[in-house]
Amino acid sequence: MYSVPEPEVADRMRRAHADVAVQFQAQAVGGAESWGWRGRTLSRLVLTPTGDGWLRLVCAPAEEAEGKLWEGPMAAELSMPADVPRPRLRRRMTWVDGEHGYLAELYDPVPNRTITVDGPVLRNEPDLDAAxxxxxxxxxxxxxxxxxxxxxxxxxxxxxxxxxxxxxxxxxxxxxxxxxxxxxxxxxxxxxxxxxxxxxxxxxxxxxxxxxxxxxxxxxxxxxxxxxxxxxxxxxxxxxxxxxxxxxxxxxxxxxxxxxxxxxxxxxxxxxxxxxxxxx
Incomplete structure (x- = not known):
């Protein structure tokens, strides 16, 4: 959704994403990366033993790697009605490495793209069907x-x-x-x-x-x-x-x-x- 962050951040996030993919028995599919604001998240399509998945990695300062934002996706998985359309969370893992805390989440893949890919602001009229x-x-x-x-x-x-x-x-x-x-x-x-x-x-x-x-x-x-x-x-x-x-x-x-x-x-x-x- 956002541009690739500065090289130091990008390299660190890529290494962490690759490491946790091994833990999840997942392999990145293709070279496409989806970056969050200022490199806070990195997501990629992966192949797992049970099929395709979407592996999302979140990073925060170690002292902030907990609380509402950290627990939100799991809480949504447990609380939201099944009729709310969203990718289902399969697995999660958290850890701290030095001054950085990480949260890895493996989701069901989403077959289509987000409506904007470069940030939250809409700049062109989207083609949305009647339903x-x-x-x-x-x-x-x-x-x-x-x-x-x-x-x-x-x-x-x-x-x-x-x-x-x-x-x-x-x-x-x-x-x-x-x-x-x-x-x-x-x-x-x-x-x-x-x-x-x-x-x-x-x-x-x-x-x-x-x-x-x-x-x-x-x-x-x-x-x-x-x-x-x-x-x-x-x-x-x-x-x-x-x-x-x-x-x-x-x-x-x-x-x-x-x-x-x-x-x-x-x-x-x-x-x-x-x-x-x-x-x-």
Whole structure:
């Protein structure tokens, strides 16, 4: 999804991926690599004794190699309804090597590609068939009612971020909560056969958070943003959904401040101004 990281990181991740593949009795198929943000993850198609698989390696500083993000995919495997389309987790392994902690996960392979391959922002209108959108809406409705103690978005964070990036008068109090994937963007969605990837951060979030995130990452393609509003309007076109849009916009404006998603900034500010009724 992202570019190959700096050589030192790439070499270390490739060595670790090859080593754990041996542990899983897996062999890489072809040369294609799928990199995560700044080389945090490396995934490849592999062949195992029971057939094809997708081997994903996650790296974090050793002291951070635990907790919500580390346990998210396994928790999703145990908690999510079978009707939520996602690759099933077959096996996992964790270890620490010096200052780095690693998590290896072997999944069922996904037969199709993610809708974007170079990051979460949509820049071209995707070709999605008539069944894809209702499938996504139904999946998110199923996720929303899963009971969990996991937290995807914290009120304390919104209390800081929303006034900072949207204006001091913004009310950051979440009106209603439900369960969310928590990182629903175009690089985590597969077509033409729908599958939802990357369940690290799922948990409780403001109602409509997933729909709001997908809509916000679609702002550069108005036709697709309209499709998101059309098919997910039952959550977006509510006071809670509009709050979630503002929450996501604040989060992404923070990434802009850090140097990411720069081409999205103008659209973020225009959408927030429309929702708030005042320029930001």
């Amino acid at each position: 894809w959108w209702p499938g996504l809406a139904g999946a998110l409705d199923l996720v929303a009612v899963v009971r969990t103690s996991r937290v995807a978005v914290r009120q304390e964070y919104l209390d800081r971020a929303m006034p900072r990036f949207l204006g001091a008068s913004v009310n950051a109090t979440v009106p209603a909560w439900s369960t969310a994937h928590g990182d629903l963007h175009w690089a985590n969605l597969v077509a033409p056969s729908l599958s939802i990837l990357d369940w690290e951060g799922w948990g409780v979030a403001p109602v409509g958070f997933d729909a709001a995130m997908l809509h916000t990452y679609s702002l550069l393609v108005p036709e697709t943003a309209a499709q998101v509003r059309r098919h997910l309007g039952h959550v977006l076109d509510t006071p809670a959904g509009r709050f979630s849009e503002l929450a996501v916009i604040a989060m992404l404006l923070q990434t802009v401040q850090r140097g990411d998603n720069l081409d999205l900034e103008r659209s973020l500010r225009e959408r927030a101004s429309l929702l708030l009724g005042t320029a930001i």
